[in-house]
Every structure is written in C-alpha cells, then in structure tokens.
Amino acid sequence: MSRYLALRRAMLPTTVVDLAEQVAAAGYKVTGPRLAVLRAIAACAESSFSVHELEQWVQARGESPGVASIFRTVRLLCTLNLVERIHGIEDCHRYCLTNERHGHHLMCTQCGALERFNNCGMQPAIRHLERQTGFQITAHLVGLFGLCPNCVRAGAPSLPGRT
Amino acid sequence: MSRYLALRRAMLPTTVVDLAEQVAAAGYKVTGPRLAVLRAIAACAESSFSVHELEQWVQARGESPGVASIFRTVRLLCTLNLVERIHGIEDCHRYCLTNERHGHHLMCTQCGALERFNNCGMQPAIRHLERQTGFQITAHLVGLFGLCPNCVRAGAPSLPGRT
DNA sequence: AGTCTTGTTGATATATACTATCATTCACGT
DNA sequence: ACGTGAATGATAGTATATATCAACAAGACT
Numbered sequence: 001m002s003r004y005l006a007l008r009r010a011m012l013p014t015t016v017v018d019l020a021e022q023v024a025a026a027g028y029k030v031t032g033p034r035l036a037v038l039r040a041i042a043a044c045a046e047s048s049f050s051v052h053e054l055e056q057w058v059q060a061r062g063e064s065p066g067v068a069s070i071f072r073t074v075r076l077l078c079t080l081n082l083v084e085r086i087h088g089i090e091d092c093h094r095y096c097l098t099n100e101r102h103g104h105h106l107m108c109t110q111c112g113a114l115e116r117f118n119n120c121g122m123q124p125a126i127r128h129l130e131r132q133t134g135f136q137i138t139a140h141l142v143g144l145f146g147l148c149p150n151c152v153r154a155g156a157p158s159l160p161g162r163t
Numbered sequence: 164m165s166r167y168l169a170l171r172r173a174m175l176p177t178t179v180v181d182l183a184e185q186v187a188a189a190g191y192k193v194t195g196p197r198l199a200v201l202r203a204i205a206a207c208a209e210s211s212f213s214v215h216e217l218e219q220w221v222q223a224r225g226e227s228p229g230v231a232s233i234f235r236t237v238r239l240l241c242t243l244n245l246v247e248r249i250h251g252i253e254d255c256h257r258y259c260l261t262n263e264r265h266g267h268h269l270m271c272t273q274c275g276a277l278e279r280f281n282n283c284g285m286q287p288a289i290r291h292l293e294r295q296t297g298f299q300i301t302a303h304l305v306g307l308f309g310l311c312p313n314c315v316r317a318g319a320p321s322l323p324g325r326t
Numbered sequence: 327a328g329t330c331t332t333g334t335t336g337a338t339a340t341a342t343a344c345t346a347t348c349a350t351t352c353a354c355g356t
Numbered sequence: 357a358c359g360t361g362a363a364t365g366a367t368a369g370t371a372t373a374t375a376t377c378a379a380c381a382a383g384a385c386t
Contacts, residue, residue, distance in 0.1 A: 028362085029352085029361095029362060029363065031362090031363060031364080032353095034363080034364095050343095051343075052342090064364090064365085065364085066364075066365050066366075067344090068345085068364080071345080072345095087255065087304060087306075089302055089304065092254075093342085106292055106296065106298055106300065109301070115292070115296050117292055119288060120285060121285055121287060121288040122283065122284060125280070125282060129278070135271070135307075135309045135312065136315050137307050138308060138309040138310070139272075139307070140306065141250060141305065142304065143250075144289065144300050144303045146298045146300035146301040147298065147299045147301070148296075148297070148298055149296075149297035149298065152297070192383075194333090194335080194381075194382065195335095195381090195382095196335065197334085197335095213372095214372075214373085215371090215372090227336085228335085228336090229335075229336050230336095231337080231375095232335060232336075234372085234373060234374075235335090235374090256371085256373095328386090330383105331384085331385100332381100333380105333381090333382080334379105334381075334382085335379080335380070336377105336378100336380100339374100339376075340373100340376090341374070342371100342372085342373080342374095344369100344370080345368100345369080345371100346369070346370090347366100347367085347368080348366095350363105350364080350365085351362105351363080351364070351365095352360105352363075353361100353363085354359105354361100354362100355358105355359095
C-alpha cells in the first residue's frame with residue numbers, strides 16, 4: 001500500500017479504502033482528487049449516482065476535482081469493473097457500484113434508490129433464443145424500475161420519473 | 164385519410180403507409196419531410212437505426228429534412244409508441260420500430276441486426292422481488308446482445324461493438 | 327379553387343454528457 | 357529528497373438532443 005493511502009486509511013470509511021486499494025492494485029495512483037471522487041461515490045454506495053451529483057457533492061465540500069477528473073475517475077472505475085452504468089427507461093446517465101456477482105438492478109424511478117439481484121431467470125430464454133435465431137448471445141441487460149417502499153408510502157407518481 | 168396521403172399511398176411500401184396512417188390518426192400532419200423520415204425508418208424496419216443513420220439515408224436521396232426534423236419525427240413516433248429506444252451495452256442512441264406486443268430485443272453488436280422476442284421469463288423473478296424488497300415494480304428492461312448468424316459466419320469479434 | 331389557421335420546418339442557438347489537448351503538478355518507487 | 361511518468365485542471369471540442377422563432381404549408385372551410 002502506498003504511503004499516501006496508508007496515511008489516510010484510518011480516517012476513511014471502508015468502501016473508500018476498498019476502492020482505493022483496487023485502484024492502486026491495478027497500477028493507478030491514488031491521488032487527492034481521485035480520493036475525493038471515491039468518497040463521493042462511497043457516499044452513494046447503497047444507491048445510484050450521476051456524474052452531476054458527484055460534482056455537486058465534491059463542490060459542496062469545497063473539494064478540488066474538476067468535472068473532467070470526475071468523468072475520468074468514473075470511467076476508470078468502470079474499466080476496473082468497480083462501477084457500472086445503469087440503463088434507465090429514459091436515460092442511461094446514472095452509475096452504481098458494481099455488484100460482486102453477475103448482477104442486475106432494481107431502481108426507484110423517483111429517488112434513485114437501488115436494489116441488486118442476481119437471479120434474473122433469463123438463462124432458459126437465452127438458450128432458447130440462441131437455438132431459435134442462430135445468434136451468439138454474449139451479453140444481456142436487465143433492469144427493473146418502480147417505486148421503492150419509501151416513495152410508495154410518500155405517494156410518489158409511479159412514472160415518469162428519474163431513471 | 165388526407166388528400167396528400169391518399170395521393171402517395173399507391174407508391175409507398177406498406178410500413179410507411181402504416182406509420183403515416185397512425186401519425187395522421189393521432190392528429191399529426193403527414194408532411195413531406197415527415198414522410199421522408201418514415202421512409203428512412205421503414206427501410207430499417209427489420210433492423211435498428213440511429214438518428215445519424217437516418218440523416219445519412221435522407222441526405223443520400225437528396226431529401227430535405229434537417230436534423231431537427233429527424234429528431235422531432237423520431238420523438239413523435241416514440242410518444243406514439245411506434246418507435247422505441249434500444250438500450251445498448253455502451254450507448255442508448257439506437258431506435259427500432261416497436262414490437263406490437265410486450266417486446267424485447269436481441270441485437271447484433273456488430274451490424275445492428277435485430278430480433279424481437281416476447282417471452283423474457285422474468286415475471287416470476289419480478290413477483291419474487293416485489294415481495295422481497297417492497298418495491299412496486301412498474302417497468303422492466305431486457306436487452307440481449309451478441310452476434311447475428313451473418314456476423315458469426317464473417318468471424319466478427321464478439322465485443323466490444325456497436326450497440 | 328382560394329383562403330385561413332395552425333401545426334410543421336429549417337436554421338440556429340442552447341443544453342447535456344462526455345472526450346481531447348496540453349502545460350503544470352504531484353504520487354510513488356528508488 | 358529526487359526523478360519520472362501519470363494525473364490534474366482549464367479549456368476546447370464532439371455527439372446527442374432540445375428550444376426558439378420567423379417562414380411555410382397541410383388540411384379544413386367555404
């Protein structure tokens with residue numbers, strides 16, 4: 001572990017340390033701006049986030065990273081499979097921390113709250129379609145959308161909403 | 164049916180007439196530029212298309228519609244549920260004619276070829292997740308990606324590709 | 327057929343998401 | 357502590373898409 005990271009480890013929540021260690025392990029430097037973005041992302045660990053939201057988060061704390069670096073960091077984390085893009089009904093501009101296993105998302109269209117799940121039950125349909133169409137299927141995308149329990153209670157309209 | 168549309172009906176392939184009639188039935192005018200976009204879309208009826216590809220198609224035929232009108236027409240057809248956005252792995256900037264029933268897509272990441280299917284087998288998983296999470300699930304997104312038989316034969320790389 | 331009304335168009339500007347460029351800076355191995 | 361190469365911020369650029377608005381034309385009405 002680098003001195004810089006070691007120095008900060010005690011004062012950082014676990015998710016940030018995890019992310020930082022994986023960034024370092026992949027041979028990338030753990031810089032101040034990058035750490036700030038990791039902190040912002042870790043703050044959304046249980047939910048989803050857009051680059052714009054990360055930008056507001058770091059700016060609200062008076063931190064340095066410019067938009068370019070935030071985009072760069074998100075892109076880096078995507079290439080490291082630590083973060084992934086969420087495909088919404090209307091937009092595809094939100095991200096979330098990657099589920100460890102083969103994972104999919106269930107997102108609240110109102111507040112962005114996120115649940116993950118693994119068993120999408122699509123394997124039989126995929127195999128059937130491969131036989132039927134002759135396609136070689138290499139990837140699948142599954143997203144569920146609706147209202148989280150909180151937004152149901154608050155009487156939020158069910159669609160359209162933030163996706 | 165309007166005089167304009169009646170005049171052109173004989174010389175238009177069926178898909179274009181279908182689309183034009185639905186546009187007219189919804190109370191929108193069937194104008195020359197709009198028809199040109201419908202023709203371009205009909206030319207991709209069995210596949211997918213981007214706005215940029217539609218633009219090239221109409222320009223290659225020396226037709227008038229500007230980019231703004233192409234976007235407007237695509238958006239109109241989306242609101243009429245005649246066209247829908249395809250969510251790709253990397254991008255979400257392709258569209259296709261809407262499947263009549265509850266439908267999903269299987270798209271070739273190499274050439275954009277499209278197959279549609281209806282039985283995604285997700286209903287049990289959705290009901291299970293509703294019980295388990297308390298979410299009220301109102302929409303789901305399913306996309307499959309791979310290589311179509313032609314691109315498999317041609318030895319195309321399986322990913323990354325156009326999505 | 328001529329006219330009117332209102333939706334539609336094209337040109338342009340703007341918005342949003344993201345990438346490229348490049349001089350400066352700084353993390354990390356030595 | 358130093359040197360090197362990766363990372364940063366500022367800025368400009370690209371791609372997708374929408375807003376604005378004067379000019380136009382489709383369809384209705386006579």
